[in-house]
Structures are given as C-alpha cells and as structure tokens.
Amino acid sequence: xxxxxxLTAADLHEVVVTVNGVARAARVPARRLxxxxxxxxxxxxxxxxxxxxxxxxxxxxxxxxxxxxxxxTFAVMVDGARITTVEGLAGAxxxxxxxxxxxxxxxxxxxxxxxxxxxxxATDLLARRPDPTDDEIADALxxxxxxxxxxxxxxxxxxxAAALAAASTPGAPGDPDRRDGPDATDGAEEAP
Numbered sequence: 001x002x003x004x005x006x007l008t009a010a011d012l013h014e015v016v017v018t019v020n021g022v023a024r025a026a027r028v029p030a031r032r033l034x035x036x037x038x039x040x041x042x043x044x045x046x047x048x049x050x051x052x053x054x055x056x057x058x059x060x061x062x063x064x065x066x067x068x069x070x071x072x073t074f075a076v077m078v079d080g081a082r083i084t085t086v087e088g089l090a091g092a093x094x095x096x097x098x099x100x101x102x103x104x105x106x107x108x109x110x111x112x113x114x115x116x117x118x119x120x121x122a123t124d125l126l127a128r129r130p131d132p133t134d135d136e137i138a139d140a141l142x143x144x145x146x147x148x149x150x151x152x153x154x155x156x157x158x159x160x161a162a163a164l165a166a167a168s169t170p171g172a173p174g175d176p177d178r179r180d181g182p183d184a185t186d187g188a189e190e191a192p
Contacts, residue, residue, distance in 0.1 A: 015079045019044065020088030028075045035059045035070035038085060046086035046116050050145075057144030060117035061085050067124050086116035089123060098164035099123050099157075108157030110149040117144045122158045131162055 012027040019042060026041040038044045038061070047070055050058035054069040061070045062084035089097040096104065099122045109115040118141060125132055125140040132140070137158045138151070146154065 013076045013079075015075050017078055017080070018082045020084060026075070030074070030076055032075045033071055034061070034063075034068075034073040034075050034078055034083075037075040038070060038083075044085050044087055048113055048116055050113065055145070056114065057117040057121070058114050060120045060144065062120055062124060065124070065127070067121055084120065084123075086119055089119060097123075098168065099126065099161040102161035102164055103154075103157040106153055106157040106160050108149065108154045111147075114144060114146045114149075118146070118154055122161055125158065126162055126165055130166060132158070134159075 011029055013030060014025065015028055015037065016023060016025045017037075018024070019038070024042055026037055028037055028041065032041075035047055035049050038047045039049070047061055048058040049071055050056035052071050054072040057069065059070040060067050062068075063073070063078060064082050065084075089100055091097060099119050103109050103115065103119060103122075108118070121141050121144060122137075125137065129136055134155055137155050141151070141154060141158070
C-alpha cells in the first residue's frame, strides 16, 4: 500500500473502550495513537499532545488504572480497556473533583497545557498513597514537564488534594466524625 493511498474498510480495526465510565467504539487504522483516538474520534480534547515522544507527559491518561503516555500507545492495543481522561475526574454534575479543586485553589496551573497529565498522575498517586510525602509526590510527578508554573505549587496542590480527599472519606484523617483522638470512645454512651 502506498503512503498516500486511501484507507479501506479492511485497513480499519474496531476498538471498543470504556472511557470515563462510558463504552465507546471507533474504527481506526492500526497506527492510530490513543491520543488521536481520544481527541479526534471521541472528541475528548482534554488530553493534550505536546512533544509526541512521551517526554512531556501532557498526554497522560489512566489505562486500567495505570498512567500511560497516550502519544506512545496505539489505539488497537487498548481494545477492551478502561481509560480515564481529565474529563473523567469531574463529578457527574460537572463539579470539580478534589484533585482539580486543589490545583485551582493552590495555583497549580498557569497556562494549563501540562495540567491534564499532572491531574491524572496526582489521581493515580493518591489512589495508591492517600497521604504521600513531598518526596513521593516529586517522584510520582517527576516525569511530567511544566514550563511556566513551577513545581512548588503543583506539589502544594497534590498535598491539598490529599487533604480534600481525606476530609471527604468517612473515617479518614480530616473527617469531623472520626473517633480516634484523645476524646474518642468505643461508641458506648457513658452513664451520667
């Protein structure tokens, strides 16, 4: 087949993925990148394409719960997979999720181009380590590049996201109903 010959139906492959909880199908050529499937076929443009070499991290998505560079992943390789993009971090009503809120509150973004990748890496980190240290945050985010914000506010944002998530988890540190401090009881009422 010549480099510029039009694609035929035989050149296309059916790909079915669950993106942000919704099953989606597309017919793509074998060399279509996951980033292009998401942006062009599925119209989920929150996944940004920066370097197209897997270096910058702007295209990071979660594939079956693991962060991957979508610009290095062929769409045909993800048939049947679960994918989370930045659009999937918000609540069903469009309300920002804790990681998104934290980045907004702590100024963890400036131009915003790298932000989707950072948000998904932070989401993955907090799923694995709900209360990460600054070193763990730096290690988890170290493969993504930001050219304008600087990393201080990004690390601060991840710490804030951990606090927001903890406060919204019943029984977690930060939950006002948690009963494990010096005033905690075993749940039994004391007699007067």
